[in-house]
Amino acid sequence: SQQGEEDPQALSIQEGENATMNCSYKTSINNLQWYRQNSGRGLVHLILIRSNEREKHSGRLRVTLDTSKKSSSLLITASRAADTASYFCATGGYQKVTFGTGTKLQVIP
Amino acid sequence: DGGITQSPKYLFRKEGQNVTLSCEQNLNHDAMYWYRQDPGQGLRLIYYSQIVNDFQKGDIAEGYSVSREKKESFPLTVTSAQKNPTAFYLCASRNWDSSEQYFGPGTRLTVT
Numbered sequence: 001s002q003q004g005e006e007d008p009q010a011l012s013i014q015e016g017e018n019a020t021m022n023c024s025y026k027t028s029i030n031n032l033q034w035y036r037q038n039s040g041r042g043l044v045h046l047i048l049i050r051s052n053e054r055e056k057h058s059g060r061l062r063v064t065l066d067t068s069k070k071s072s073s074l075l076i077t078a079s080r081a082a083d084t085a086s087y088f089c090a091t092g093g094y095q096k097v098t099f100g101t102g103t104k105l106q107v108i109p
Numbered sequence: 110d111g112g113i114t115q116s117p118k119y120l121f122r123k124e125g126q127n128v129t130l131s132c133e134q135n136l137n138h139d140a141m142y143w144y145r146q147d148p149g150q151g152l153r154l155i156y157y158s159q160i161v162n163d164f165q166k167g168d169i170a171e172g173y174s175v176s177r178e179k180k181e182s183f184p185l186t187v188t189s190a191q192k193n194p195t196a197f198y199l200c201a202s203r204n205w206d207s208s209e210q211y212f213g214p215g216t217r218l219t220v221t
Contacts, residue, residue, distance in 0.1 A: 004151075031208055042113075042199055042212030043152075088151060094208060095140075095159065096167070099152040 004032075004089040004100030012106040019076040021103040023089030024069075032065055032072050033090040033097070043088065046074075081109045112136065113213035115200050120218045122194075130185045130216045132200030141183035142201040142210065145169060152199065158183055187218065194220045 007022045023032070031050045035043040049056045049065045049072065056063045062075040076083055086102045113134040122128045132141065140159050144152040154167030158177040172191025177183050183202075187194045197217050201210040 033208060035210075040197075040215070040217075042214050043201075043210070044212070045209045048208060090210075092208070094203070094205075096154065096157065097208065097210060098154070099144075101151040104149075 004091055004098065006087070006089060006100045006103040008103060009101070010104045010106070012108065013079055015079060015081055015107055015109050017079055019079050019083070019105055019107070021074050021087055021105070023072045023074070023100055025072075025089070025091050025100075026070065027091075029067070029091045030093055031091075032063075034061075034063060034072075034074050035088045035090060035099070037086045037088065037102070039085070046087075076105075079105075079107045081107050083107045113200060113202055113211055115198075115213035115216050118214065118216060120216055122218070122220050124220055125189045126220075127189060128187050128194075128218065128220075130187065130198055130200075130218070132183045132185065132213060133181055134183075134200075134202045134211075134213075135181060136202055136204070136211060137180070138202035138211070139180070139205045140203040141177065142203070143167075143173070143175065143183070143185045144199045144201065146197040146199060146215075155185065155198075187220075194218060 004025045033048045034046045037043045060077045065072045086104045088102045089100045090097045116131045142157045143155040156175040158164035174186045200213040203210045
């Protein structure tokens with residue numbers, strides 16, 4: 001079964017707007033990762049946030065983690081058409097990582 | 110350039126035939142993984158390997174087999190016992206001290 005569930009399943013925004021997607025998970029974690037997948041391609045790692053961190057930034061990406069609520073959010077600021085992709089959260093340790101169901105983001109030029 | 114290669118990109122087979130998907134990495138990563146992705150779905154773990162000559166079943170191993178004879182290679186065989194083999198298959202690798210996984214471009218398998 002999936003550990004993470006992303007919300008919303010799909011999101012459509014205009015270029016320049018911010019995009020926020022959420023991930024909820026079920027069990028305690030050491031870290032949480034976010035990945036991006038362009039259509040028909042492999043996944044690309046975006047960012048990792050550890051369980052003792054509450055917020056992390058990387059370029060236009062901002063990730064928050066609330067371990068008390070077992071949830072994380074990914075914010076993409078000033079979105080671009082090239083950000084159109086599916087975004088997945090992933091939890092787990094070194095050995096196994098479990099991926100969520102993904103949020104499909106469409107950025108309209 | 111370091112990376113993971115999967116071949117072929119598209120694969121077509123008749124029902125009842127076994128098929129082997131290739132995955133090669135030159136990142137010197139210890140761990141390798143096979144995932145299956147169905148349309149609009151997340152990734153499901155088929156098999157993973159932490160070291161050469163050792164591998165473990167993932168969540169959906171039935172109907173699949175793997176080998177890890179070399180650090181660089183982790184081929185996946187989809188056997189005729191797999192009831193719904195048509196899917197997008199992704200291979201990934203990871204260094205021993207990191208959670209980050211590096212993915213190949215995927216192989217889309219269609220069985221008719």
